[in-house]
Amino acid sequence: MNSLQDHIKLNNGVEMPGFGLGVYKAEEGQEVVNAVRTAIDHGYRLIDTASFYGNESGVGEGLREASVKRDEIFVTTKVWNDEQGYDETLKAFEQSLNRLSLDYLDLYLVHWPVTGKFRETWRAMERLYDEGVIKAIGVSNFHVHHLEDLMVAANVKPTVNQIEYHPHLTQKEMKGYCEQENIQLEAWSPMKRGRLFEDTTIKEIADKYNKTPAQVILRWDIQTNIITIPKSVNPDRIKSNADIFDFELTDEEIYSITALNQNERTGPNPDTFV
Numbered sequence: 001m002n003s004l005q006d007h008i009k010l011n012n013g014v015e016m017p018g019f020g021l022g023v024y025k026a027e028e029g030q031e032v033v034n035a036v037r038t039a040i041d042h043g044y045r046l047i048d049t050a051s052f053y054g055n056e057s058g059v060g061e062g063l064r065e066a067s068v069k070r071d072e073i074f075v076t077t078k079v080w081n082d083e084q085g086y087d088e089t090l091k092a093f094e095q096s097l098n099r100l101s102l103d104y105l106d107l108y109l110v111h112w113p114v115t116g117k118f119r120e121t122w123r124a125m126e127r128l129y130d131e132g133v134i135k136a137i138g139v140s141n142f143h144v145h146h147l148e149d150l151m152v153a154a155n156v157k158p159t160v161n162q163i164e165y166h167p168h169l170t171q172k173e174m175k176g177y178c179e180q181e182n183i184q185l186e187a188w189s190p191m192k193r194g195r196l197f198e199d200t201t202i203k204e205i206a207d208k209y210n211k212t213p214a215q216v217i218l219r220w221d222i223q224t225n226i227i228t229i230p231k232s233v234n235p236d237r238i239k240s241n242a243d244i245f246d247f248e249l250t251d252e253e254i255y256s257i258t259a260l261n262q263n264e265r266t267g268p269n270p271d272t273f274v
């Protein structure tokens, strides 16, 4: 990726921007509307929301307020845990689309691998994909064993797995598996929700390039082929987080950031959460 608007080709041929805005905890109403509009004005082309975030209506309003055509923006939302199952997912999708005021979705994700439900959820998503109302379908928070379980019965392979991923959780096994299976990884909490900014290694690299720790971490994502969706509702941070295309980390720097791994989660482990 050489610019904010470069895309990555998914395994079904759909092109997805490699960098976007996450909106978890962006408040429904003016806060999320402004964040989405500001991000798009600054060149973002990917917005990541979920029915669970309770802000899809505001995301839709932000998209309408931005002066960029619908087909240039890539919108992701997710089916929440209590919406899973075949009929439930069809209904949840309709509701999400209505709240977003869209007539198609770019990417729909199974938010978490709800035991006993995710295969049926997937079957409904395959139907929506076949009908053409979703351009790509994928999963989130799936371990390798969940992916294997899903793919045994699936007709459509997941395009994306969105997982917690940052320098303290580098997901080596999952990364190798997804590279082999051509499933694109996407990082949630890429900045560990602000808990990596005092790390000495990251700070030293940031000082060298006159960049912020956040910019170094996000640059590490894109140089290692991970789609990244930092969240911010602050206009200055929305702008600066995306200002990462005028410097390049060396192989040694990539290695030293990757070596910070502690297998440490900030969020739940999918094996025990659902």
Ligand SMILES: NC(=O)C1=CN([C@@H]2O[C@H](COP(=O)(O)OP(=O)(O)OC[C@H]3O[C@@H](n4cnc5c(N)ncnc54)[C@H](OP(=O)(O)O)[C@@H]3O)[C@@H](O)[C@H]2O)C=CC1
Pocket: 021, 022, 023, 024, 025, 048, 049, 111, 140, 141, 162, 163, 187, 188, 189, 190, 191, 192, 193, 194, 212, 214, 229, 230, 231, 232, 233, 234, 237, 240, 241, 267
């Ligand atoms: N699939 C899933 O299960 C999950 C998906 N996600 C998705 O991933 C996105 C990103 O993850 P998230 O958990 O939000 O965590 P992030 O790692 O993106 O961190 C967000 C936090 O960092 C702050 N922040 C942003 N930029 C800066 C900066 N440059 N300097 C200092 N602070 C900064 C934000 O505050 P402020 O807004 O004030 O700038 C916010 O508090 C989510 O918004 C969501 O879309 C997240 C969790 C789970």
Ligand SMILES: O=C(O)C(=O)[C@@H](O)[C@H](O)C(=O)CO
Pocket: 024, 050, 052, 111, 267, 268
């Ligand atoms: O933000 C999301 O998308 C999530 O699924 C998580 O926040 C998750 O639900 C969680 O952290 C609950 O404590």
